[in-house]
Amino acid sequence: xxxxxxxxxxxxxLVFSGRGRVSDATRDRVLAAASELDxxxxxxxxxxxxRGRSGVxxxxxxxxxxxxxxxxxxxxxxxxxxxxxxPLGAGLLLLRDDAPxxxxxxxxPASLETAPVDAVVLVGCSGRLTQSLDTVRRRGIPVVxxxxxxxxxxxxxxxxxTEAQRQAASHLxxxxxxxxxILTLPWTAERVAGWHDASRERxxxxxxxxxxxGARDVYPDAAxxxxxxxxxxxxxxxxxxxxxxxxGDAPTAVIAQSDLLAAGVIRAAVQRGxxxxxxxxxxxxxxxxxxxxxxxxxxxxxxxxxAKGRAAGKAVARMxxxxxxxxxxxxxxxxxxxxxxxxxx
Amino acid sequence: xxxxxxxxxxxxxLVFSGRGRVSDATRDRVLAAASELDxxxxxxxxxxxxRGRSGVxxxxxxxxxxxxxxxxxxxxxxxxxxxxxxPLGAGLLLLRDDAPxxxxxxxxPASLETAPVDAVVLVGCSGRLTQSLDTVRRRGIPVVxxxxxxxxxxxxxxxxxTEAQRQAASHLxxxxxxxxxILTLPWTAERVAGWHDASRERxxxxxxxxxxxGARDVYPDAAxxxxxxxxxxxxxxxxxxxxxxxxGDAPTAVIAQSDLLAAGVIRAAVQRGxxxxxxxxxxxxxxxxxxxxxxxxxxxxxxxxxAKGRAAGKAVARMxxxxxxxxxxxxxxxxxxxxxxxxxx
DNA sequence: TTGTAGGCGTTATCAT
DNA sequence: ATGATAACGCCTACAA
Numbered sequence: 001x002x003x004x005x006x007x008x009x010x011x012x013x014l015v016f017s018g019r020g021r022v023s024d025a026t027r028d029r030v031l032a033a034a035s036e037l038d039x040x041x042x043x044x045x046x047x048x049x050x051r052g053r054s055g056v057x058x059x060x061x062x063x064x065x066x067x068x069x070x071x072x073x074x075x076x077x078x079x080x081x082x083x084x085x086x087p088l089g090a091g092l093l094l095l096r097d098d099a100p101x102x103x104x105x106x107x108x109p110a111s112l113e114t115a116p117v118d119a120v121v122l123v124g125c126s127g128r129l130t131q132s133l134d135t136v137r138r139r140g141i142p143v144v145x146x147x148x149x150x151x152x153x154x155x156x157x158x159x160x161x162t163e164a165q166r167q168a169a170s171h172l173x174x175x176x177x178x179x180x181x182i183l184t185l186p187w188t189a190e191r192v193a194g195w196h197d198a199s200r201e202r203x204x205x206x207x208x209x210x211x212x213x214g215a216r217d218v219y220p221d222a223a224x225x226x227x228x229x230x231x232x233x234x235x236x237x238x239x240x241x242x243x244x245x246x247x248g249d250a251p252t253a254v255i256a257q258s259d260l261l262a263a264g265v266i267r268a269a270v271q272r273g274x275x276x277x278x279x280x281x282x283x284x285x286x287x288x289x290x291x292x293x294x295x296x297x298x299x300x301x302x303x304x305x306x307a308k309g310r311a312a313g314k315a316v317a318r319m320x321x322x323x324x325x326x327x328x329x330x331x332x333x334x335x336x337x338x339x340x341x342x343x344x345x
Numbered sequence: 346x347x348x349x350x351x352x353x354x355x356x357x358x359l360v361f362s363g364r365g366r367v368s369d370a371t372r373d374r375v376l377a378a379a380s381e382l383d384x385x386x387x388x389x390x391x392x393x394x395x396r397g398r399s400g401v402x403x404x405x406x407x408x409x410x411x412x413x414x415x416x417x418x419x420x421x422x423x424x425x426x427x428x429x430x431x432p433l434g435a436g437l438l439l440l441r442d443d444a445p446x447x448x449x450x451x452x453x454p455a456s457l458e459t460a461p462v463d464a465v466v467l468v469g470c471s472g473r474l475t476q477s478l479d480t481v482r483r484r485g486i487p488v489v490x491x492x493x494x495x496x497x498x499x500x501x502x503x504x505x506x507t508e509a510q511r512q513a514a515s516h517l518x519x520x521x522x523x524x525x526x527i528l529t530l531p532w533t534a535e536r537v538a539g540w541h542d543a544s545r546e547r548x549x550x551x552x553x554x555x556x557x558x559g560a561r562d563v564y565p566d567a568a569x570x571x572x573x574x575x576x577x578x579x580x581x582x583x584x585x586x587x588x589x590x591x592x593g594d595a596p597t598a599v600i601a602q603s604d605l606l607a608a609g610v611i612r613a614a615v616q617r618g619x620x621x622x623x624x625x626x627x628x629x630x631x632x633x634x635x636x637x638x639x640x641x642x643x644x645x646x647x648x649x650x651x652a653k654g655r656a657a658g659k660a661v662a663r664m665x666x667x668x669x670x671x672x673x674x675x676x677x678x679x680x681x682x683x684x685x686x687x688x689x690x
Numbered sequence: 691t692t693g694t695a696g697g698c699g700t701t702a703t704c705a706t
Numbered sequence: 707a708t709g710a711t712a713a714c715g716c717c718t719a720c721a722a
Contacts, residue, residue: 011692013717023691040484044461045399046715048390049698054461056401056438066424069414070636079411082439091460092410092439093401094427115436116389116399116461139385232637260636267637291415291605292577292612356708358701368707391699394714693722699714706709 016042048116057090057316058117060132062097062124062189071230071260072288073305074123077146080306081121084313088320093117097128112136119316124148124207128189142319144312149206155315156327157308161207164301164332165214165255168283171299171334172253173218175342177281180222181242181251182215183235183261184208187226193238198224211257211285223251227261235264243272243280252281252343259284262298266339277341287335297337304330361387393461402435402661403462405477407442407469407534416575416605417633418650419468422491425651426466429658433665438462442473457481464661469493469552473534487664489657494551500660501672502653506552509646509677510559510600513628516644516679517598518563520687522626525567526587526596527560528580528606529553532571538583543569556602556630568596572606580609588617588625597626597688604629607643611684622686632680642682649675 014022015030022030033039048054059081061068068074082092095112112120112135119142122129133150136143143150146157172180187196188204196203198216203209208226215222225242227234235256242265243250256262262284269280276282276296287302308330315325353375359365360375378384393399404426406413413419427437440457457465457480464487467474478495481488488495491502517525532541533549541548543561548554553571560567570587572579580601587610588595601607607629614625621627621641632647653675660670 010694010717014692017717021691026692038483041458042717043394043715044459045390045393045397046698047717048461049388049394049700049714050716050718052390052698054390055459056461058436064424065427066420069420069423070417072415075411075414078414079409082410082441091403094437094439096427113386114389114400116393116401138383233639236637236639263637271640292581292608294578294581295616353709355701355710358699359708362701366707371708387701388699391714392701394698394716395700395702397714691722694720696717696719698716701714702712704709704711706707 013042053118053320054116055088055090056093056115056117057085057088057313058093058095058112058115058120060095060097060112060120060122060129062129065094065096067229068123071258071286072290073258073286073303076288076305077123077309080309080311081313082309083306084310085316086313088313088317090118090316095120097132113139117141119143119320121146121312121316122148122150124205142316144315144319144325146308146312147207153324155319155325156329157312157315158327158329159303159308160329160331161210162214162217164303164334165211165257165285166217167214167334168285168299168301169215169218169255171336171340172255172281172283175253175281175340177253177343179249179251180215180219180253180255182212182219182222182224183238183242183254183256183265184212184224184226185230185257185261186228191228192226193228193234193241194226196224196226198222208257215255219255222255227257230258230260232260232264232267235261236268237264239265239268243269243274253340254280254282256282257285259286259288259290259298259300262300262339263290263293263296266296277339279344281340281343283340285332287333296339298335299337299340300335301332302335303332358387398463398665399461400433400435401438401460401462402430402433402658403438403440403457403460403465405440405442405457405465405467405474407474410439410441412574413468416603416631417635418603418631418648421633421650422468422654425654425656426658427654428651429655430661431658433658433662435463435661440465442477458484462486464488464665466491466657466661467493467495469550487661489660489664489670491653491657492552498669500664500670501674502657502660503672503674504648504653505674505676506555507559507562509648509679510556510602510630511562512559512679513630513644513646514560514563514600516681517600517626517628517685520598520626520685522598522688524594524596525564525598525600527557527564527567527569528583528587528599528601528610529557529569529571530575530602530606531573536573537571538573538579538586539571541569541571553602560600564600567600572602575603575605577605577609577612580606581613582609584610584613588614588619598685599625599627601627602630604631604633604635604643604645607645607684608635608638608641611641622684624689626685626688628685630677632678641684643680644682644685645680646677647680648677
């Protein structure tokens with residue numbers, strides 16, 4: 001305690017917080033004493049307690065951090081989020097949503113249950129995220145959900161997934177495509193790849209469901225294949241199956257629910273000797289910068305990923321200020337690239 | 346305060362921490378009272394203060410979070426780190442090392458100065474990281490540095506960069522390559538791409554310097570080109586320059602300091618009509634899973650990225666326990682892929 | 691402009 | 707097995 005040893009008891013607080021009126025002489029004395037004792041400023045933990053704020057916002061992903069950051073769209077969103085909470089002076093605490101393993105004889109693991117967070121941002125929507133939601137609400141902490149349905153009065157940051165995907169589908173329809181396959185993001189949190197009968201089963205994952213609806217508005221009878229995850233490799237694997245059907249049955253276009261999947265489809269198609277877009281049209285979703293994808297420019301829906309993050313940050317700030325934060329629905333922009341063209345013949 | 350209202354004053358603590366011997370009857374009474382007041386367990390902030398631990402480990406990257414996660418090697422390392430600090434029960438707080446913008450009239454931004462962290466992991470080594478280091482040491486917080494030189498008694502987690510890179514170079518030498526170009530990671534934190542006279546200038550970035558040394562041990566006269574960042578696109582750009590020299594001068598092999606750069610070189614070479622590895626051999630560094638890179642399998646040095654993260658986590662745990670943590674040097678494994686072959690003719 | 695007092699919600703220690 | 711007490715280090719009134 002600088003004050004006890006040094007000079008004044010708690011005028012020091014004013015000096016360090018900088019918000020008080022302190023005479024230069026006193027300030028100097030305090031600072032001198034502080035450096036004497038090598039006191040390095042207020043203990044953030046004590047300040048947290050006193051203020052009732054820790055300056056930390058939790059970000060909850062499903063599964064491994066590694067897989068969450070595999071898709072650039074998440075990365076960009078995180079950048080936006082970091083920016084969005086900056087005015088709040090908050091840092092981002094990474095949290096996973098799976099059951100915290102028991103630490104033997106140690107402190108309980110930092111989970112949603114116990115993490116010193118002022119607010120929480122939930123990303124995506126596995127089944128477990130619903131559980132996470134309960135935890136957070138029980139704690140009475142403000143929550144914002146990105147790309148997921150939290151029901152009730154919980155602010156959502158989302159996209160016009162259905163409308164946007166409909167645009168891409170219409171684009172293909174206008175070009176004249178009739179045999180179209182829809183390549184979706186994972187159907188459930190379990191992430192199994194495979195064909196689905198979309199008229200009977202609904203995807204569990206919100207994003208998947210909404211984008212699928214948009215595509216099916218235009219192509220109600222399109223075949224539907226779910227990828228195991230949103231990566232180029234998963235796209236390649238899926239495309240091998242999709243394009244592997246009888247030549248006559250093979251689609252002339254694939255509507256992929258993410259840019260990574262679309263990139264995989266294109267790669268697989270090219271390896272098969274197909275030309276893009278002459279032999280196969282492919283649309284993506286996200287509009288992310290695909291590292292190393294030139295010379296292709298995906299026909300895709302550009303989503304404002306960074307803006308989504310920033311909006312989540314702002315929503316958190318408002319809730320922390322006691323306001324209610326509205327849900328926000330961002331609009332994706334259709335961008336025509338060079339991966340779509342009229343079907344052959 | 347559950348205790349004040351409910352039943353016992355602070356036996357409640359025992360109930361919630363679970364570490365005390367409490368009779369079932371009492372526990373039930375406490376729990377009942379808690380749910381009555383919908384008290385959801387101890388306030389982590391108060392617990393932090395009392396315990397002197399916040400259960401948070403800071404991870405400092407340079408620049409935007411987004412660019413940090415662009416390279417899968419960082420992502421994998423983060424996974425390892427998350428795992429490594431798990432037994433500690435700690436979460437990971439993402440921090441940037443750049444000057445925190447002033448928040449007008451708000452709380453000071455969560456920076457290294459004020460974040461409620463028990464320990465800090467510094468990743469990489471810009472000039473600013475050195476500064477971050479000062480901050481942290483002033484605060485008396487345990488620090489571990491990954492892939493950077495912190496001097497003094499600060500535990501380092503690093504690779505045998507020089508030796509490993511020498512292996513790749515020797516491999517090329519054995520194959521018979523004589524005209525080799527070295528494509529390095531950024532030379533300085535400023536990230537400008539371009540040729541360098543390696544016999545006069547030393548890279549500022551540790552990793553770049555060490556890997557370069559290994560390559561130059563075998564090819565002292567190799568041309569050296571620094572990429573602007575570790576991405577496929579930067580590799581493509583660099584390769585356009587490197588391969589753009591007079592045909593007779595063009596290298597028969599490129600030693601790239603990261604897999605992403607190597608992938609870019611290969612992509613650019615293929616676009617130029619070169620066959621890999623017949624017309625050009627390329628080696629990478631990292632051994633990360635390159636999404637969408639099949640059928641190529643890079644000849645590369647596999648680094649134990651996840652193990653690095655885990656080791657950092659363990660080091661942090663030891664330091665928090667009062668021990669000194671040793672620096673650790675991991676070994677990379679040379680892995681021959683299908684991107685290297687003897688030069689033509 | 692500076693000092694004093696009280697309490698934020700815990701948990702560790704000690705006594706019962 | 708439980709209760710009492712005392713900090714943990716700060717911040718914000720309010721008093722001087």
